[in-house]
Amino acid sequence: MITLSIDAMGGDFGLDATVPAALDIIDRHPQIGLILVGDARRIEARLAAAGARRRRRLEVVNAEQVVGMDEAPATALRKKKNSSMRVAINLVKDGRADACVSSGNTGALLATARFVLKTIPGIDRPAICASLPRMDGHTYVLDLGANVDSPPAILLQFGLMGSLLINCLEGVANPSVGLLNIGVEDIKGNDTIKAAAQLFKRSSLNYVGYIEANDIYAGNTDLVVCDGFVGNVALKATEGAAQMIMGAIGEEFTRNAATRGAGLLAKPVLASIRRRLDHRRYNGASLLGLKGSVVKSHGAADATGFRYAVEVGIKEVNKNLVSNIENALTDLPDSDTLPA
Amino acid sequence: MITLSIDAMGGDFGLDATVPAALDIIDRHPQIGLILVGDARRIEARLAAAGARRRRRLEVVNAEQVVGMDEAPATALRKKKNSSMRVAINLVKDGRADACVSSGNTGALLATARFVLKTIPGIDRPAICASLPRMDGHTYVLDLGANVDSPPAILLQFGLMGSLLINCLEGVANPSVGLLNIGVEDIKGNDTIKAAAQLFKRSSLNYVGYIEANDIYAGNTDLVVCDGFVGNVALKATEGAAQMIMGAIGEEFTRNAATRGAGLLAKPVLASIRRRLDHRRYNGASLLGLKGSVVKSHGAADATGFRYAVEVGIKEVNKNLVSNIENALTDLPDSDTLPA
Numbered sequence: 001m002i003t004l005s006i007d008a009m010g011g012d013f014g015l016d017a018t019v020p021a022a023l024d025i026i027d028r029h030p031q032i033g034l035i036l037v038g039d040a041r042r043i044e045a046r047l048a049a050a051g052a053r054r055r056r057r058l059e060v061v062n063a064e065q066v067v068g069m070d071e072a073p074a075t076a077l078r079k080k081k082n083s084s085m086r087v088a089i090n091l092v093k094d095g096r097a098d099a100c101v102s103s104g105n106t107g108a109l110l111a112t113a114r115f116v117l118k119t120i121p122g123i124d125r126p127a128i129c130a131s132l133p134r135m136d137g138h139t140y141v142l143d144l145g146a147n148v149d150s151p152p153a154i155l156l157q158f159g160l161m162g163s164l165l166i167n168c169l170e171g172v173a174n175p176s177v178g179l180l181n182i183g184v185e186d187i188k189g190n191d192t193i194k195a196a197a198q199l200f201k202r203s204s205l206n207y208v209g210y211i212e213a214n215d216i217y218a219g220n221t222d223l224v225v226c227d228g229f230v231g232n233v234a235l236k237a238t239e240g241a242a243q244m245i246m247g248a249i250g251e252e253f254t255r256n257a258a259t260r261g262a263g264l265l266a267k268p269v270l271a272s273i274r275r276r277l278d279h280r281r282y283n284g285a286s287l288l289g290l291k292g293s294v295v296k297s298h299g300a301a302d303a304t305g306f307r308y309a310v311e312v313g314i315k316e317v318n319k320n321l322v323s324n325i326e327n328a329l330t331d332l333p334d335s336d337t338l339p340a
Numbered sequence: 341m342i343t344l345s346i347d348a349m350g351g352d353f354g355l356d357a358t359v360p361a362a363l364d365i366i367d368r369h370p371q372i373g374l375i376l377v378g379d380a381r382r383i384e385a386r387l388a389a390a391g392a393r394r395r396r397r398l399e400v401v402n403a404e405q406v407v408g409m410d411e412a413p414a415t416a417l418r419k420k421k422n423s424s425m426r427v428a429i430n431l432v433k434d435g436r437a438d439a440c441v442s443s444g445n446t447g448a449l450l451a452t453a454r455f456v457l458k459t460i461p462g463i464d465r466p467a468i469c470a471s472l473p474r475m476d477g478h479t480y481v482l483d484l485g486a487n488v489d490s491p492p493a494i495l496l497q498f499g500l501m502g503s504l505l506i507n508c509l510e511g512v513a514n515p516s517v518g519l520l521n522i523g524v525e526d527i528k529g530n531d532t533i534k535a536a537a538q539l540f541k542r543s544s545l546n547y548v549g550y551i552e553a554n555d556i557y558a559g560n561t562d563l564v565v566c567d568g569f570v571g572n573v574a575l576k577a578t579e580g581a582a583q584m585i586m587g588a589i590g591e592e593f594t595r596n597a598a599t600r601g602a603g604l605l606a607k608p609v610l611a612s613i614r615r616r617l618d619h620r621r622y623n624g625a626s627l628l629g630l631k632g633s634v635v636k637s638h639g640a641a642d643a644t645g646f647r648y649a650v651e652v653g654i655k656e657v658n659k660n661l662v663s664n665i666e667n668a669l670t671d672l673p674d675s676d677t678l679p680a
């Protein structure tokens with residue numbers, strides 16, 4: 001049986017999201033066990049309310065502290081050794097759980113996971129990989145913010161890890177990989193990206209060349225590789241633009257009686273647009289490069305969103321993602337011998 | 341009288357956009373003269389069709405070549421010495437025009453403007469600054485792609501030039517300036533951005549601190565400064581996401597008879613959303629740091645869009661943007677003495 005540890009206290013909704021999601025997962029997956037980590041008294045109360053029958057395969061481990069959503073990673077590491085996040089990750093380290101899922105603050109989760117689980121040899125810090133929606137599916141992007149100033153050899157590691165993740169989550173045998181650049185011609189970009197392109201061309205990856213940021217949402221590249229600074233900007237620019245557009249739509253439909261009437265009729269249509277763009281359906285960012293599976297759920301995820309993040313963790317374990325990554329990186333030339 | 345040179349052949353629409361825009365500008369601005377540069381025979385034919393009365397303040401200069409939209413900058417520089425783009429920029433160099441506006445290919449325009457007009461001392465290559473729409477106005481961002489790997493001292497130059505541009509185009513006395521980063525805390529970002537923050541704090545700029553990419557569309561920062569690689573990614577991610585969302589809206593409204601009915605009623609509302617997001621209203625990116633005003637219009641700009649770009653050029657000249665930038669940069673400590 002596969003077991004996942006759940007940071008039950010993390011995120012904006014805490015137990016309101018994690019407990020219903022956990023119950024849902026138990027109902028859907030007869031072979032999965034979950035360990036809910038956090039305030040045991042409160043968790044037990046929630047579970048009791050849900051009925052004893054549903055307690056099978058659900059364990060509770062007490063943790064007295066909670067990492068705040070704005071808490072500095074260093075503080076969380078030093079002063080929250082009994083936080084729900086830390087204890088949930090410890091369970092993976094101790095082999096009691098196969099993967100950990102948390103909606104807690106990203107910086108603290110990265111720092112704690114790196115400190116407790118350690119990174120795979122050759123990896124300095126875990127990369128964050130998530131999928132973004134496009135018209136006909138979704139595109140995976142990494143790194144989304146954990147690594148700034150990534151040299152070419154690190155970008156190649158991102159490409160390998162991301163390809164294996166897509167293989168595991170989507171069943172795609174040989175995902176297409178693009179390097180994010182500011183143009184598609186060979187002369188475009190900075191020295192890092194040009195050197196990375198040479199490494200990608202010589203690698204075993206299904207490398208398709210440079211892609212521009214708009215192609216994240218249009219093209220048919222399965223994976224887009226970039227430095228964490230750039231990836232984070234792309235992600236947040238997208239979120240900001242989407243929010244602005246949906247806000248403008250709301251404003252225009254409530255402008256006067258006629259537009260409000262049109263808005264009423266358009267309601268189901270607008271709802272299905274929102275559903276298509278719903279970040280909950282794409283929830284669950286993978287921290288790649290650790291000696292263990294850790295999935296970061298969006299802080300604002302509700303029970304549905306959190307369940308998607310747990311599903312990501314289940315797939316990673318089922319497909320042995322961590323050992324696949326370890327093997328792939330062992331086959332790589334030592335990053336010290338590659339151009340920095 | 342202020343005179344602007346117009347690359348009449350540039351962009352996807354060429355004369356179909358530039359000639360009507362020029363006529364419109366002449367009608368709106370009694371003190372402005374324009375020089376249309378390109379295939380004189382074809383331009384004259386268009387002007388004749390518009391009536392002789394409208395020929396006042398409109399000069400035509402022949403140029404036999406056209407720079408292709410995908411042509412390499414180096415090729416354009418070497419082999420297109422009589423292109424409409426090159427001749428239009430030459431007119432600024434020779435003092436016959438006060439500013440130049442082109443929808444031509446960005447790389448060629450940057451290279452040609454830099455070669456012909458030269459940059460202001462201390463500036464290596466011109467930066468591209470444009471405004472992006474937000475709910476309650478727009479935010480200027482630079483650099484949008486001309487400079488990759490910009491060190492802190494160059495980012496400070498961007499801040500100064502962008503502030504002066506906003507002052508000139510919007511009449512804002514002391515525009516607020518943010519540095520694009522992947523978080524707002526001091527520990528976030530790479531070494532370049534941290535060193536830049538120190539320079540910005542000590543500068544005369546109205547520096548408000550780090551801002552994240554989503555705040556480009558939400559916040560109330562007048563100017564966002566970033567490296568050209570990062571800015572270009574933010575811009576294109578936004579374009580891609582907006583296109584995807586508007587595409588999804590179109591798809592949902594044409595799904596079946598009921599949604600098509602709702603779509604008919606929602607049509608005026610959707611049109612006003614598109615109008616709000618219409619990039620034509622924000623057309624006209626300024627190439628900053630040159631010894632002359634050059635405005636880049638979007639390649640896909642129609643006559644309305646192109647007119648907005650010409651208006652940007654007119655304002656730059658009216659407010660002496662180039663000499664204001666020259667003065668501000670002279671007052672800066674030598675960039676060699678600043679941390680790289």
